[in-house]
Amino acid sequence: MADHEIFDLGDFTLQGGATLRDCKLAYKSFGKLNAKRDNVIVYPTWYSGQHVDNEWLVGKGMALDPDKYFIVIPNMLGNGLSSSPSNTPEPYNASRFPNVTAYDNVRAQHKLMTEKFGVKTIKLVTGWSMGALQTFHWGAMFPDMVERIAPFCGSAKCSRHNFVFLEGVKAALTADAAFKEGWYEKKPERGLRAMARVYAGWGFSQSFYRQELDLNTLGYSSLEDFLVSFWEGFFLPKDANNLLTMLWTWQNGDISANELYGGDFKKALGAIKAKAYVMPGRTDLYFPPEDSEIEVGHMPNATLIPIESVWGHFAGGPGTSPVDVAFLDEKLKELLASDA
Structure with missing residues (x-):
């Protein structure tokens, strides 16, 4: 039996204009939604990863504790569980599958959280790598809904390098x-x-x-x-x-590439109201701390917290370095305990 659920998006129009018919968003949830529907954490997946690859950061006594929070891990479009080239029927199968942006992914996730669960406030959005890209998008696209964000080892825009x-x-x-x-x-x-x-x-x-x-x-x-x-x-x-x-989603990641911000990256960063812990890996070759410093410099409520590690990009996951996992978990606990 599948260890995840499917949210039907119906005919979902993508940012590029194509329509994904009978679009599916796969997700897994942990814990219970409280009566106020405000104990919510959204934890998007990363490049090539699926929800099971995120579960190392979820557990009793950890920051992402199912006894305290309702944690939802939505699978990215294209990852093989949500609508993807590998599971979409003809004629939009394989290489005919349309281009999908991070903006599309977060719009789909927003529909899941609001229409399926009736959520109006999200306590925290967090994620590694492309999960961080989606985290930044949540903050910029829905600034009045998201209280805290913690993107780690990722960026708000794919750099030229x-x-x-x-x-x-x-x-x-x-x-x-x-x-x-x-x-x-x-x-x-x-x-x-x-x-x-x-x-x-x-x-x-x-x-x-x-x-x-x-x-x-x-x-x-x-x-x-x-x-x-x-x-x-x-x-x-x-x-x-x-x-x-x-990969196309990653290369075209940019929180300002939409009708909200018209390509004005600084404006998009400045619109993020959420209290933010931006956590780059000190030795990350994909997303160096210098890029994060620029992003934090334009965010009104953000703190730069480098992960001091030699594990490069994998300082952020998937649970590879126990010391870095402990550091990340500690900072997430600190952020969740703080006033938004």
């Missing part, structure tokens, strides 16, 4: 002849493995590799074992078209 990195990922995946422009009959295994090798140089920091934490802490027998078992093993089970759909 980050965009270039993703071009390399995309090129590696699509260069496989088996990819067939998205109409593959069997998975493009060579492309997925190549993509994983590109990712491996970015997900963890130089210091992580210098200290051989792949061997000493994660327990792999060699660097090659780490590249094959961890990285190739990470991407091989995933659908290539789904990965490319989410």
Whole structure:
């Protein structure tokens, strides 16, 4: 049996103008919604991840405690559980699946929270990586609804450098002849493995590799074992078209790219009323602290809290570094206990 539920969005018109007919939003919830419907935490998923990959930050005694809060993990469109290239019927299957923005994702999540659960106030939105991108969108799109946000190891807009990195990922995946422009009959295994090798140089920091934490802490027998078992093993089970759909969402992430802000990024950041803990990884190669400093400088109620870690992007998840998990959990508890 599936461990998640489906919210029917019906015919859902995307920001780019296409309509996803019979659109589905998969989600999992923890805890109970209280009578006031104000004990709500929204915790969006990240690139290639599904709700189960977020569960490491949810638990009794933790900040995201189901005994205290009603926690909803919505799956991104394109991740294989919500409407995606891999599960959408013809003619919008595979490479015909339309482009989806983070703005689209958060509009869908807002419909879930308001229409399904009757929620008017959200205590906290938090997320890692692309989950952080959606977190920023929640703050900018619904400033009167969201009391607190805690984006970690992510950004409010895809930087030019980050965009270039993703071009390399995309090129590696699509260069496989088996990819067939998205109409593959069997998975493009060579492309997925190549993509994983590109990712491996970015997900963890130089210091992580210098200290051989792949061997000493994660327990792999060699660097090659780490590249094959961890990285190739990470991407091989995933659908290539789904990965490319989410990659496009990532590259085009921008909280100001909508009718609310007309591309004015500073205006969009300034509109976020929520009390914010913006937590970049000190050694994150995707989302360096310098980008977060710029964002926080234009937010009226934000604090910059770097995660002092050599684990790079993975300082934020998915539960890889226990020390960083403890730090993140402590800061989330602090934020939840503070006045909004």
